[in-house]
Amino acid sequence: MNYTLIGSESYLRKRKLNQLKKEHDINDMNLITFDYTKDTMDHILEECNTMPFFSEHKMVVIQNCTFFGASNKDTVDELVHYLEAPNPTTIVVLDYDGKKDARKKVGKDLAKLTKEFRFEQISEEERNRMIREECQKRQITMDQGALREFQIRVGLDLNRLYTELDKLELHGGQITKEVIEALISRPIEDDTFLLSNAIFTHDTKKVFSLIRDFKQNNVEIIALIGLLAAQFRFLVQVQTLKNEGYSNDNIARELSTSPGRIWHTVKNVGQYRKEDLLTILKDLSILDQDIKTGRIDKQQGFEVFLLKHTM
Structure with missing residues (x-):
């Protein structure tokens, strides 16, 4: 029996993998892990066709199976061909941290050739x-x-x-x-939400108080720029979907996030002008490039950005 573990809930996928290892009595010597995005399919299939060490079965886990996703065009014909007549002593586990594109032929083929378990984010x-x-x-x-x-x-x-x-x-x-x-520390995403809100409400005191908190938690400025960009991009997406008539639950499903996060965002997103959100995103992108190319000191550049959008 071969398996597919798919979905964004990594804890449940990991727990299921451990259960499968126990069910099939797989020890460390007979557990081989590959990364689809780094290892060649020839190498993976060569391992699948070798015998286990002093055991009835071995397990080959293929992580990051991005061919299940919508944006990846790989057909993995060699893998499909192997699973049509697999080595009976090898248990293959396909692992993907993401959403399966149900329209793709490869997903339909592999659903027939493996036992599939889905682990979407819990409610x-x-x-x-x-x-x-x-x-x-x-x-x-x-x-x-x-x-x-x-x-x-x-x-x-x-x-x-x-x-x-x-x-x-x-x-x-x-x-x-x-x-x-x-x-228990607050999630960094929560502080990012508070920071983005403080920037929009021009609460300079709150902005620099939160920046001090990020420094104490050893969050680098480059990482913080990325977090802010992701938050403002999220606000644009929520605002766009809301204007198109999507319900909160449908927005949550579309953006693969919790209804609670959407509810809190929708409460505030109406006060934001889309043009202002896009301007901030553009300025963050320019700042990121200027820092990475050495055109500006990261501390000075970030402070100038904050002052520009809070004064």
């Missing part, structure tokens, strides 16, 4: 159920304020959810909002 309702179950299992008690703050800080990232619950389990006892604030 807020599913996330909240998991938190309740894990808290009960770990004997963690949170008051309502702590629970709300925990939900905000972990978002829909299951890797982060379980990591932060491990911290709270070590703390033990009654978990308050103050405990959450002390132990």
Whole structure:
């Protein structure tokens, strides 16, 4: 049996892979991992056709199977041909962190030749159920304020959810909002949202306060420029889809994000002029190029950008 693990929820894909390894009794010696974007298909298939070491089966995991996505035009005919008559001692696992394009022939062919498991991003309702179950299992008690703050800080990232619950389990006892604030950092995306909002409302004091927070968290200016550009691009996308009549849920599905994030964005996006958003995006792009080509000092250039758009 060969498998496809597909979807944006990396925690659940990883957990399923571990289950498959256990089901097929795969040890480290017989686990081989490839990256489709870096390794040649000839090399991968050569490994698939070799025998396992002192075991009934071996497992070949092919990560980053971008041929499932809409933008990749690869047909991977050699892989399809191999899976039509696979080596019975090799278990192939195709792994893709993204959305499958259902229109593509390669996706349809591989769905027939492998057992497919999909792991899309969980909903807020599913996330909240998991938190309740894990808290009960770990004997963690949170008051309502702590629970709300925990939900905000972990978002829909299951890797982060379980990591932060491990911290709270070590703390033990009654978990308050103050405990959450002390132990669990705010997602960088939240601070980016606050920064973009402060820039638009010309709140210079708030802008430079947030910049200090980013520095304390060792966020480089180049990385921050990228985060801001992604946030303003997101605002343009939400505004465009809203103007075209999309509901919040449909926008969330279209942009592969949580309904909660869309709800918070839609509340504010009406106050932004699209022309202003595009101007900021253009200025960020120019700043990024000027810094990377050495035409301007990154600190000075970023401060000039902030002052231009907040004064």
